[in-house]
Amino acid sequence: MISRYLNGDLSRTEQEKLVNWIKDSPKNQRLFFELKDVWDASHEGSNEKVNEQLLKFYRKQATQKRTKSISSWKSVIAVAAILVFGLVIGSVMQIQFGQDNSQLESFYVPKGSRSEVTLADGTKVNLNSNSYLKFDTHFSKNNRIVHLEGEAYFEVKSDKNHPFTVQTNNFDIVVTGTKFNVSNYDDDQLIGATLAEGKIELFTDDHQQFEIKPGEKISLDRKTNHYELNEADVKSETAWINSEFIFKEIPFPDLIKRLERWYDVQISYSSNEFNEMVYSGSFKNQETIWQVLDALKLTTPIDYEKISFRKFKLNYKPM
């Protein structure tokens, strides 16, 4: 009757009988549950199922995370900590444009390096990979306007009478003396500014005006053309200055773009599976791109191959 209960059809009267038999004595009960336990335990498990479930788990975590607020970032996928790549100081390429009167001076930091510039007014600018900082040759203590493409961290020399302006293609930032980070790579969907100290004002193309307080971040979604003011983790936003790479809940495509700029490589991927994933993690200091990709491999269902010099391809590969 027990084996019929476990693997067959038990009629109602038989069921009744079984229940009574089990209830009859603790000994019966023990025997029955031990046998059922053996039955329950002797089931074939497949690795395929585990892999499938693990992937499902990661997907679920990724999509859930996207909807959570910034403050709930405790579930870090601490990716890895590796060695120093070497900050390429002095790799700033100074380009002089034109011979006419309105001369423009431009600093360009190539992919794979970062640099620091001190302007004539004493303002310090850290420039991230693949960024341009341009300003008029007339830039001076009294005329403080720069144009930025890419990412930079400004420590603006305080001067209340002469505001410092950072122009970008989408907005202007006006400050007197503050520390803030601006990111506006033209291939990023989300661009914006994060304030560490002081106060900044932001004037948009379409005549909106925002005031940003320390610890806040304003971002523009270029797809929807919508601005949003949020609490920010200044430390992780500006970690790149110290050659650290901290990222919080950023979409996979953005992560790839950052890696490309950071390491001066090209990374291609085709699968749509990647797009729904959101990443958090930190690379303490400049691992090689190989190490970063290996770390990614551990946390996500990917595999990579090197196609040619500085070119990688990611493939979707369920774990």
Added chain:
Amino acid sequence: MSDFDHIFRKYHNLLYLYANKFVRNESISLDIVQDVFASIWEKGKLELHDEHLKAYLFNAVKNSCFNYLKHERVVQDHQQRNIERIMQLEQKYYKSGEQSLIEKENLDKIYKAINALSVINREVIELSRFEGLKNKEIAKKLKLPVRTVETRLFRALSELKEKLSKNNLRILLNICVLIKS
């Protein structure tokens, strides 16, 4: 995090079997296990010592299953009353501190024990558990009376039970010997 992968791979099948033991529904069991893994992911329980982590995982799965059954019970019809009574008894049994083999053993040991069964007993276990055939179907396939299949299955389970619990005893004995020496 490879740690997490490792834990997931190590415990997933066991936890799934454990959940399925109670809720008897594959997809619900899988969901329960997913949620429990999400809880250790979020709460940072990964740093727990492996033994504690294991205990936590099994407990969490058990509680989720019992919770699920509590809510499910209301919906069940009278047809199911007897089966439900058995399930309630089973819950009581495990709430009293009894441990399942799934919790105590690793799957390899269980498979080994199955392999060590006599051929005729192993056959019915494999057909029923690995291939999912019902007793009637096994009987047809082996050209045996259903009754015989049922007896063999019962014997196979009893034998397995003996083997697996004996194993435990031997481990205990070994520990005693170690302590003495």
